[in-house]
Amino acid sequence: MVFAFLGGALLLFIIAPIAGLYLNAPLSSWTETVADKSVQDSIWLSLWTSMAGTLLFSLLAIPLAYILARKKFRFKSLINGLIDVPIIIPHSAAGIAVLGVISRDSVLGQAADLVGLKLVGNPSGIILAMAFVSIPFLINAARDGFCAVPERLEKIALSLGASPVRVFFTISLPLASRSIVSGLIMMWARGMSEFGAVVIVAYNPQTAPVMIFERFTSFGLKYSLPAAAIFVAVSLLIFIILRVISKK
Amino acid sequence: MLIVENISLMVEDFSLNNINLSIEKGDYFVLLGLSGVGKSLLLETIAGLRTPSEGNIFLRGKLLNSIPIQNRQISIVYQDLVLFPHLNVYENIAYPLKAMHAGDIEEKVIAAATQTGIADKMERMPASLSGGEAQRAALARSIAAGSDIFLLDEPLSSIDLKSKNELRILLRNLNRSGITIVHVTHDYEEAISLATKIGIMENGKLVHVDTTEEIFEHPKSEFVAHFIGIKNFLRGRITKQTDSDLKIFVSEKIEIFCLSELDEGNVFLMIDPKEISISNTVLEGSIRNHFKGRIKDIAPARLGLVVTVDIGVDFAVHVSKDAFYSLGMNVGKDVWINFKASSCKVYN
Structure with missing residues (x-):
């Protein structure tokens, strides 16, 4: 009973602010905000950059997660700890760190310049900032997923004539897929909601969190509420759909 | 056919020491010993799943040490977790054939499944099979892989008595068809029932290798005598x-x-x-x-x-x-x- 009460209080703590968003935003302002091109662009930018970062970095994160799950090597604990660093450092600091790597003065920034790619103040920079803060969610989930796949099954597959690459794609990956998909969803959701790192790398074009912040600082709470409510609704809707699909 | 020469291997605080073994083509060789004496470790070393620190393994006249597992043509079947849980019986049996880009996959899968008596359960997922059925499917998969040597790690340990007897018949038939079998068990009755040759393992060492008759008639250590039920x-x-x-x-x-x-x-x-x-x-x-x-x-x-x-x-x-x-x-x-x-x- 006590646990139920404590749990209920916590749920209320999560639900109340979100519910407040919708209760405090007058319906009349919704249609106006939805029709606003800058709001649409910001939400769309948040959705696709986060998705692009998730997919792009999954190509690096999943193999790393597999190595961490299967291999024993020196400094493995150090690497496992390092992966969680983006979660624990302040996200504004994370943004400054990313900016340091991709600015025009950096090697990466200069290399990108050479091929005509602009990183700062550009969706590509946003992708990098989002990926930096959200990649731990994917690596950790995928590593746990691979750890849960019995190594014995991989050994059997090898003894049946399958190459290590084939074993990875036909045994390890499918059996860890639930955790990996869960990690992908979490990475995408976390990246999409990122403000601190993104605002430093690219104030413009504006992602939804930056747009909501700007509306709040320039015009106040009343003006920012509908934009926040719409962004949260879109995010939740996609999040729920992806969760349902991933569990099937 | 299979020669294990001075194999030693250390895994955490356990070691296999100087194992020597020779298995002829068509032998049914049973590695007999208590739990934790290194039987499975030796089996995995032969399969190539573990690398010995010393010694050589020869199969069909070739040194195996540097040959990757997937090219050794040795099938290993474990006591549990024998099938890939996300694939049905048909897909499990077809797995090695697809891996080797073989032709006539369906025909070969049906032939292997028929041989082991699992052909009527092709669409079933592993979770819905009994222990005996799963072992039959795993054996069919090994047949499909075309291996002429099967390594079986306690294959009859977690199945009921009726299925156990049926599987013994199947294993004997597979052996008679020319497949060399190396079978790990702690059950000496199983060893008597199946083996043409027995190796007794004790604390990471192979202490006695001989024909089944000789092992049971003339045990060469107290451990062997007690282990196989001989008193006095x-x-x-x-x-x-x-x-x-x-x-x-x-x-x-x-x-x-x-x-x-x-x-x-x-x-x-x-x-x-x-x-x-x-x-x-x-x-x-x-x-x-x-x-x-x-x-x-x-x-x-x-x-x-x-x-x-x-x-x-x-x-x-x-x-x-x-x-x-x-x-x-x-x-x-x-x-x-x-x-x-x-x-x-x-x-x-």
Whole structure:
């Protein structure tokens, strides 16, 4: 009973602010905000950059997660700890760190310049900032997923004539897929909601969190509420759909 | 066909030490030993799943050490987790064929499944199969892989008695069809029932390799004797007497008169518990061996009782319940055990 009460209080703590968003935003302002091109662009930018970062970095994160799950090597604990660093450092600091790597003065920034790619103040920079803060969610989930796949099954597959690459794609990956998909969803959701790192790398074009912040600082709470409510609704809707699909 | 030469391997705090083994094509070789003695480790080393720190493995005349697992053509089947859980029976059996880009996959899958009696369950997922059915599917997959040597790690341990008997028949048939089988078990009855040759493992060492008959007729260590259920097994030295055809067997704690063609040297001695009589006083007559001791334990046997008598070493005596209780015997009572010199089986 006590646990139920404590749990209920916590749920209320999560639900109340979100519910407040919708209760405090007058319906009349919704249609106006939805029709606003800058709001649409910001939400769309948040959705696709986060998705692009998730997919792009999954190509690096999943193999790393597999190595961490299967291999024993020196400094493995150090690497496992390092992966969680983006979660624990302040996200504004994370943004400054990313900016340091991709600015025009950096090697990466200069290399990108050479091929005509602009990183700062550009969706590509946003992708990098989002990926930096959200990649731990994917690596950790995928590593746990691979750890849960019995190594014995991989050994059997090898003894049946399958190459290590084939074993990875036909045994390890499918059996860890639930955790990996869960990690992908979490990475995408976390990246999409990122403000601190993104605002430093690219104030413009504006992602939804930056747009909501700007509306709040320039015009106040009343003006920012509908934009926040719409962004949260879109995010939740996609999040729920992806969760349902991933569990099937 | 398979030669294991001086294999040593260390895994955490356990090691396999200097294993030598030779298995001929068509052998049914059983690695017998208690749990944790390194049987599975040796099996995985042969399969290539573990790399030995020393030694060589030859298969079909080729040195295997540097050949990747997938090119060794050795199938391994474990006790549990035998099938890929996300694939149905058909897909499991087809797995090696797809991996090797083989032709006529469906035909080969059906042939392998028919051979092992699992053809009627092709669409079933592993989670819905019984232990015996899963093993049949796993064996079919190994057949489909085209391996001529199967490594089986306790394949009959987690299945019911009926399925176990059926699978033994299947394994014998597979062996007769020319497949060499290396089978790990801790069950000596399973070993007797299947093996043409047995290797006994103890603490990371292969202590005795021989034919099934020889292993059970002439065990070469107390461990083997006890492990395979032989009681009254002693290691000692035999010496002849000048004025008697009887020899004296001397072990650490006991001297026994025995009839043997062997004159002198280190020997093993076995006495069948059924050849020993138990009494309250020394039995007169032609019996030459009498020892006073104390009843330590009484255990029911399939027929009668097995009484353990401590005479300095533990001796097992097989008696009928009627005889035992009519003599008023019980645990703690001092008794005599008596057996003939001719009841002693001595070999070197």
